[in-house]
Amino acid sequence: MRTSQQLIELDLAMPREKAVLRLYTVLVNSVATAWRVAKNRRAINRLRDLDDAHLKDIGLSRSEVDGILRTTALHEDPSTRLSRTARHRAQQDLRW
Numbered sequence: 001m002r003t004s005q006q007l008i009e010l011d012l013a014m015p016r017e018k019a020v021l022r023l024y025t026v027l028v029n030s031v032a033t034a035w036r037v038a039k040n041r042r043a044i045n046r047l048r049d050l051d052d053a054h055l056k057d058i059g060l061s062r063s064e065v066d067g068i069l070r071t072t073a074l075h076e077d078p079s080t081r082l083s084r085t086a087r088h089r090a091q092q093d094l095r096w
Contacts, residue, residue, distance in 0.1 A: 040079040044069060047082075059086035059093075 047055065047065050055062055064085050072078040 034075070037075065037077045040077050041069075041074075044078055044082060059089040 044065065047060070048062070052062060055065065060082065065082065068078045068081050068085070072081065
């Protein structure tokens with residue numbers, strides 16, 4: 001058997017271990033993402049308890065919070081849209 005054939009045989013043994021590691025990594029990342037999304041969604045739900053003045057202080061309105069929670073799917077993180085909305089409002093306020 002030539003050396004190149006031995007290398008090919010050794011390479012064939014590696015993908016299974018790499019596939020298991022890859023699967024484990026994807027699973028851990030999926031669980032971490034789901035945990036982060038749930039945690040952020042709970043935090044945004046707590047924003048609904050604030051009065052309108054407090055929401056305005058952080059650059060949001062009640063309708064924006066409710067709308068973003070209503071339009072994002074359960075597996076999506078609404079905090080990115082909410083922070084983008086608050087940043088946009090802050091930029092508009094600076095222009096005036």
